[in-house]
Amino acid sequence: MLIHDRIASRRREIGLSQVALAKKTGVSGTSVSKWESGLNQPKGRYLNDLAAALGVTVEWLLTGNSSQSAEVGSKGAFSNTEPAVVPSGRRIPILSYVQAGHWREMCDQAFGVDGNTEFVLAGIDVGQHAFGLWLRGNSMAPTFNEGDLVIIDPDESPRPGDFVIAKNGSEEATFKKYRPRGIGLDGKEVFELVPLNDDYPTLYSDRQHIEIIGVVIEHRIFIRRHR
Structure with a gap:
């Protein structure tokens, strides 16, 4: 799987529409569509926000390696020792x-x-x-x-x-x-x-x-x- 496959599969796994994921990430629905089709790849702050919205690590999004699940701790650091928790950050x-x-x-x-x-x-x-x-x-x-x-x-x-x-x-x-x-x-x-x-x-x-x-x-x- 490539990064666009992982984005799409994880979004469907947690029951989010492209529009809902776009809202959580702070981008347009078109951007999410392009990420999932492989036309564009999320970078910089959007990569961090996308990982947080999907409840996964940035490393997993980029490479598919390490634990998929990630929990956001009190200081915003990712830990893969617990089940995924999609943050409620707005x-x-x-x-x-x-x-x-x-x-x-x-x-x-x-x-x-x-x-x-x-x-x-x-x-x-x-x-x-x-x-x-x-x-x-x-x-x-x-x-x-x-x-x-x-x-x-x-x-x-x-x-x-x-x-x-x-x-x-x-x-x-x-x-x-x-x-x-x-x-x-x-x-x-x-x-x-x-x-x-x-x-x-x-x-x-x-x-x-x-x-x-x-x-x-x-x-x-x-x-x-x-x-």
């Missing part, structure tokens, strides 16, 4: 840095995303306001690189060492590591936003206005970068 929008910087206001005012918005299937349970972000720049290298995808949940409260998306007075969002520093004289929490790349400056909440937008709960790395 489709979330992938935002630009400008949109991410205004996401709280957009949610509060019930503004939706437009018809050109790209969507992705979250690999784990997320809040109602979760979104994805394609990373740019190298301030968080080498752990996070340009072209990686992160999933952010604004309904999560940051804890020491968490990676967060924040707004620092500009129109755009910034991505840094959260480091609390206690309570200031005004009774407000004092924290730092720290880059992993030493060539970039640390941001301080007691020196400039910083608003935490959300906590990074999932990080996806792709061999072939998003363009």
Whole structure:
């Protein structure tokens, strides 16, 4: 069997239509049809989302080797030690840095995303306001690189060492590591936003206005970068 045969057989095995699989994967029904006919092959983030929607491992989709079944754990990692569990993750929008910087206001005012918005299937349970972000720049290298995808949940409260998306007075969002520093004289929490790349400056909440937008709960790395 080739990859398109495995996609089609697994979809039928779990009782999904092409339209239903497309919805879970965040693509059109035409894309699924082309995957199953062998005209196109899923790559990058779509390969990960397709495997999650089908409840299988990426390795099995690509090669047919290893256990077919996969369970998504608490951190989104696949394990083949248990029966397949198709995740209940929902489709979330992938935002630009400008949109991410205004996401709280957009949610509060019930503004939706437009018809050109790209969507992705979250690999784990997320809040109602979760979104994805394609990373740019190298301030968080080498752990996070340009072209990686992160999933952010604004309904999560940051804890020491968490990676967060924040707004620092500009129109755009910034991505840094959260480091609390206690309570200031005004009774407000004092924290730092720290880059992993030493060539970039640390941001301080007691020196400039910083608003935490959300906590990074999932990080996806792709061999072939998003363009």
